[in-house]
Amino acid sequence: MKALVFLEHHEGQLEKGGLGVLSKAASLGDAAGVVLGPGAAELAARAGAFGAAKAYACEDEALAAALPQPRVDALEVLVEKTRADAVLFAASVLAADVAAGLAARLEAGLNWDLTDFELRGDELVGKRQALGDTVLVDVGWTGSPRLGLVRAGAFDPVESGGSADVEAFESPFSGFSSLSALIGQSVEATSGPSIEDADIIVAGGRGLGSPEAFSLLEELAAALGGAVAATRAVVDAGWYPYSTQVGQTGKTVSPKLYIACGISGAIQHKVGMQGAGTIIAINKDPNAPIFDFCDVGVVGDLHQIVPKLTELVRAARS
């Protein structure tokens, strides 16, 4: 295997997800890092510590904003130049769109949501859980290069202490790929204690029905001595702060107890909380996917159950 691993970066740091995939790929064969955007060369040098003997950097200003399409152009050039037979990505909002755009550009197969990959002989084989994680599938590729998008958090970076030979490269950009522009950015301020440190988390989703209903969860969390978290659906809707979001694009938490209220259990939420010791789910839909991966599933109306629970917890503690 001769793999390129896409290394995403933010504010002068390589992201852990990409470094984890790089460490894994380097343990199987020849893996080179790819860093795109101004400042890329310096960052690319750091890939050596995670097993890359080689790292490619394109510093073009066209790659300054974290937008996918110019990255497809650059990777197309690099795959051509290096004859790589695999291009691997750690899932992120940006990387998913880069990977799929590149698949169409190169007519190359893309397997997503990989939780692991290995070599069988010369063949790359991916492992993924499909259909809401109800089945484990071994996936393969026909043709080259083989593109893989790895589930967030699947691999931790492993520092091996090597150094990478950094090679700069240039890329032309297609007209359409530079049409989108980043015109605004906001980072919501964090207030209160971080949910990452909490032993007990009470999390709410769209099943709450309204932003006001979060007060039910705040009371339960206060009674339990825990923190309140949220799904992307309610954060995107402006019901609860971004800093409390659990999941692929939010925080990864591993409390002793996670009580999910009105949360369907999408994979992108699961990846942020599956490390919890005990997961209790309250959902009125008996078919909700969260019932497949909780320890205790309660089919019922959270508006009935949560206030009672709060009373009983208070009583038990006094």
Place this chain on the structure above:
Amino acid sequence: MKIAVCVKHVPDATVHKRIDPTTKRLDRSGESALNPTDLNAVEEALRVKEAQGGEVVLVSLGPPKAADSLRKALAMGADRAVLVSDEAAAGSDLLGTSRVLAAVLEREAADLVLFGQASSDGDGAVLWAAVADRLRQPVISQVAALTFEGDEVHGKRQTEHGYDTISVPLPGVVAVSDAINEPRYPSLKGIMGAKTKPQETLSLAEIGLGSEAAGDASARTTVLDLGPPPSRGDQIKIEDDGTAAQKIVDLILEKRLL
């Protein structure tokens, strides 16, 4: 404003989804429905049409019975539907699906192409990027708020670091988040009216593609093996009969989690 919305026909949420161990394809024999998060894309298209005038066209690749799902979106208010249905397209992966949709979208030449958040069976949440590359159009995904500014759209979307606002000139491709709106229910009038709205079903040949352009023949990914997923161990399931809160507290105390 002409808006095309890509929608998928998927197994209903109540169906226990399974991969057929012999064909290694998703078993599509049970009840099916329109992919839930695609309703958000349809709703957004209808709102744009209501504000600016225009036409909303549904575009789908799927089995013949996908026509029923499309009728539901027509009942919400979409104007017409184009379904590509062809035996040769069965087993399409990202490459074949994106090629078929792009071929229909080329023909339709919409100002704006909308996608839902993810298909509940494939859960790739990636198709738009492949389609946009084939159409050579700009794309933005995960959009939680969409506004029109002259001949551009501005999308606000969440990333791992906060919220970005991205401008996309039209024609362009936008994939929405499931939080962008609350999809409407079809009215009785809408349901009646949907029966007479134009619904085309086309073969691959009719959209100018050969049989090798989609389906198994075009797939570059394969399913090698199926197995059981890792399990969390014993699970307890409780139907709430008024005592669930007590049972939860008992369990929390028993496990010494307080």
